[in-house]
Amino acid sequence: MLGTAPSLLDLVGNTPLVELSRFAPGPVTVYAKLESENPTGSIKDRVAKAMIEAAEASSELEPGRRLLEPTSGNTGISLALVAKLKGYPLTCVLPANATAERRRVLELFGAQIVESPGEEGSNGAVRLALELAERDPSYFMPFQYANEANPRAHYEGTGAEIAEALDHVDVLVAGLGTGGTLMGTGARLRETFPNVVIAAAEPLPGEAVMGLRSLDDGYVPPILDVSKLDRKILVSNEESVRGLRELLDTEGIFGGVSAGAVAHVARKLAGELEDGVVVCVLADGGWKYLSAEFWEAEDVAESMENTVWW
Amino acid sequence: MTRVRIPPTLRSEVGGEREVTGAGETVREVLEDISGRYPALEAQLFDAGDLAPFVNVYVGGEDVRTLDGLETRVNGASVILLPAMAGGC
Numbered sequence: 001m002l003g004t005a006p007s008l009l010d011l012v013g014n015t016p017l018v019e020l021s022r023f024a025p026g027p028v029t030v031y032a033k034l035e036s037e038n039p040t041g042s043i044k045d046r047v048a049k050a051m052i053e054a055a056e057a058s059s060e061l062e063p064g065r066r067l068l069e070p071t072s073g074n075t076g077i078s079l080a081l082v083a084k085l086k087g088y089p090l091t092c093v094l095p096a097n098a099t100a101e102r103r104r105v106l107e108l109f110g111a112q113i114v115e116s117p118g119e120e121g122s123n124g125a126v127r128l129a130l131e132l133a134e135r136d137p138s139y140f141m142p143f144q145y146a147n148e149a150n151p152r153a154h155y156e157g158t159g160a161e162i163a164e165a166l167d168h169v170d171v172l173v174a175g176l177g178t179g180g181t182l183m184g185t186g187a188r189l190r191e192t193f194p195n196v197v198i199a200a201a202e203p204l205p206g207e208a209v210m211g212l213r214s215l216d217d218g219y220v221p222p223i224l225d226v227s228k229l230d231r232k233i234l235v236s237n238e239e240s241v242r243g244l245r246e247l248l249d250t251e252g253i254f255g256g257v258s259a260g261a262v263a264h265v266a267r268k269l270a271g272e273l274e275d276g277v278v279v280c281v282l283a284d285g286g287w288k289y290l291s292a293e294f295w296e297a298e299d300v301a302e303s304m305e306n307t308v309w310w
Numbered sequence: 311m312t313r314v315r316i317p318p319t320l321r322s323e324v325g326g327e328r329e330v331t332g333a334g335e336t337v338r339e340v341l342e343d344i345s346g347r348y349p350a351l352e353a354q355l356f357d358a359g360d361l362a363p364f365v366n367v368y369v370g371g372e373d374v375r376t377l378d379g380l381e382t383r384v385n386g387a388s389v390i391l392l393p394a395m396a397g398g399c
Contacts, residue, residue, distance in 0.1 A: 122396040145396060177397035202373070205395060210318050215354055218364030218394035232373035234390065310397055 008039040009085055012049050013157045017165050017279070022250040023263060028170075028270040030278045032253065032263065033162065036285035040077045042256075043158070043283040044144075047180055048078035050153035051142035052086060061140050066091060068139040070122070070129035073102035074284055075144055080109035091139070093129040095121060097307050101288045119208060121308040123219050144178050145221035151184035159188025162279055169193045170276035173266040175258040175283055175310055176200040176232065179224030185281065186228060199231035201258070201265040206237065206305035231269070235261035237304035241294050244286060256284040258310035283310070312340045314389040323350040332389075337367055338380035340389060355391075364394040 005011050015037045024030040035043035055061035067083055067090045069075060076092035083090040090111040094103070097118030106113060114132070116124040126145065133141045144150045158181060162169065172189055174181040186198035226232065235243075237257070244260025247253045255263070259282035266280035297303035311331040316324055324330050325348070332340035345352035355365055360380070367374045370387035374380065 126396050175397075203397060204390075205392070207318055210393060210395070215319055215362065215364045215393050219396040220363065220394045221396060226373070226375050229373075229376050232376045234368050234371045234373075308395075308397070 007085055008081060009049055011039050012045045013038070014161060017162070018251075018253075020247075020251055020253075020263070020266075020280075023247055023253075024267040024270050024278075026270065027275045028273045028278055029276075030266050030270050030280065031166070032251075032266075033158065033279060033281045034253070035158075035281060035283050036255070036259075038078075040074075040081050041285050041287065042074040042078065043181060043281065044074040044078035045081070046153040046157050047144055047150045048075060048082045048142075050149040050157075051144065051147050052079070052082050052088075054147075054149035054152075055140065055142065056086075061088075063087065064089075065140045066138060068093070068129055068133055068141045069143065070094070070116070070125035071144075073098055073106075073288060076106050076111060077102065077109065079142070080106055080111045083111070084109060088140075091132075093125045093132065095125050095308060099288060099307070100291045105288070118306065121205065121210075123217060126219060127217075144180065145219075146223060148223065150178060150180035151187070151223055154181050154184025155188045156184075158281065159185040163189060163192040166277060166279070168277050169196050169279050170273060171197045171199055171266070171269050171278040172281070173199045173201060173262050173269060173278065174281040175262050176202040176224075177258075177310055178221045181281055181283070183223060183225065183228060197230045197269070198228065199233065199265060199269055200229050201235050201261045202232055203240070203258070203261065203308075203310055204234045204236045205308065206301075208306045233265050233268075235264055236301065237294070237309060238301045239264050240309065241300050241304070247282075248286070253282070254286040255282050256286055256289055256310070258283050259285075261310075312384045312387075312389055314340065314344060314391060317392050319393050320351065320354060320391060323354060324348045335383055336380065337369060337374050337382045337384060337389065340384055341367070341380070366392045366394055368392070 038045035116128040240261035243264035293303040332343040334340040368390040374382040
């Protein structure tokens with residue numbers, strides 16, 4: 001696309017679909033939607049922009065009000081861009097063991113950081129952010145886990161783009177985090193391709209980040225309706241890293257950990273079909289994971305135990 | 311016998327074991343068999359006869375909520391129990 005854009009916010013979405021013919025050769029065609037092509041390098045640009053613009057449109061968010069969000073990285077970085085361009089200060093609550101790159105990028109964008117206990121994973125960040133928001137009502141918390149603008153961004157964006165680009169889709173694979181990508185993209189694709197299988201790739205967390213006190217501290221994002229999923233498949237950290245290394249080796253795609261997991265599941269499900277089209281959504285690139293130890297570690301699984309990767 | 315992996319959150323209910331085994335053809339039968347030996351586990355796993363909301367159960371790596379729920383057949387695959395956790399970075 002040639003031309004100019006008024007700002008980076010106008011360049012969110014419309015990401016490319018590329019065929020993975022080397023990573024997943026065979027009768028089934030696998031396409032990857034490269035969300036790393038968004039302005040800050042992840043799919044969360046869609047969500048951050050949509051949540052803030054929805055809050056502005058409903059007058060819930062007044063100019064200059066401080067934003068607060070629990071995030072181990074990508075959503076925070078996307079919110080930091082949106083906040084900067086629209087003039088809102090931002091505080092992110094992130095687990096103490098989030099990678100150094102994420103923290104540094106957030107700081108460079110001018111976000112304030114509040115740490116939650118690393119061993120509580122994302123649940124800990126969610127809990128602390130909810131507490132802070134309750135204690136201080138001057139915060140505006142977009143809260144991607146419960147904000148309908150999150151799945152809507154994928155319904156109107158990610159899903160609509162895939163439906164427009166392809167004549168047929170048999171399987172959609174995306175990573176399960178908040179559930180936004182799967183709910184929104186899935187709903188939109190089902191309208192055009194009623195028999196599409198919506199498959200979630202879900203991280204098998206390391207033991208150390210599962211250290212919740214009891215199951216009652218568990219969390220299911222309000223926007224996630226598991227009954228809308230056809231498949232929900234666990235992927236180990238090791239399988240994810242193998243997937244991302246293979247994506248790099250075969251296609252030159254430098255993806256993040258969840259991208260490796262999603263590609264792994266896409267290939268597995270392609271193997272269950274005789275022909276057809278599988279689309280997988282690769283949420284980010286590998287740049288924010290460069291400081292991670294898994295690249296050189298002898299025991300990849302062990303090196304990834306203490307962190308929530310997506 | 312089906313091997314069932316126990317998350318850290320539920321280990322005190324099974325005497326600290328990381329993995330236990332249970333008999334049965336379906337997830338319900340296997341989990342009920344284990345709960346028979348570890349009664350504290352039952353209240354954590356079941357809610358009015360159904361799976362409790364913050365427990366995820368996987369057979370062969372797939373969530374039984376997208377299979378046949380508690381009636382999912384185990385067929386020699388191993389079972390993983392996990393707490394529901396927030397993802398989404």
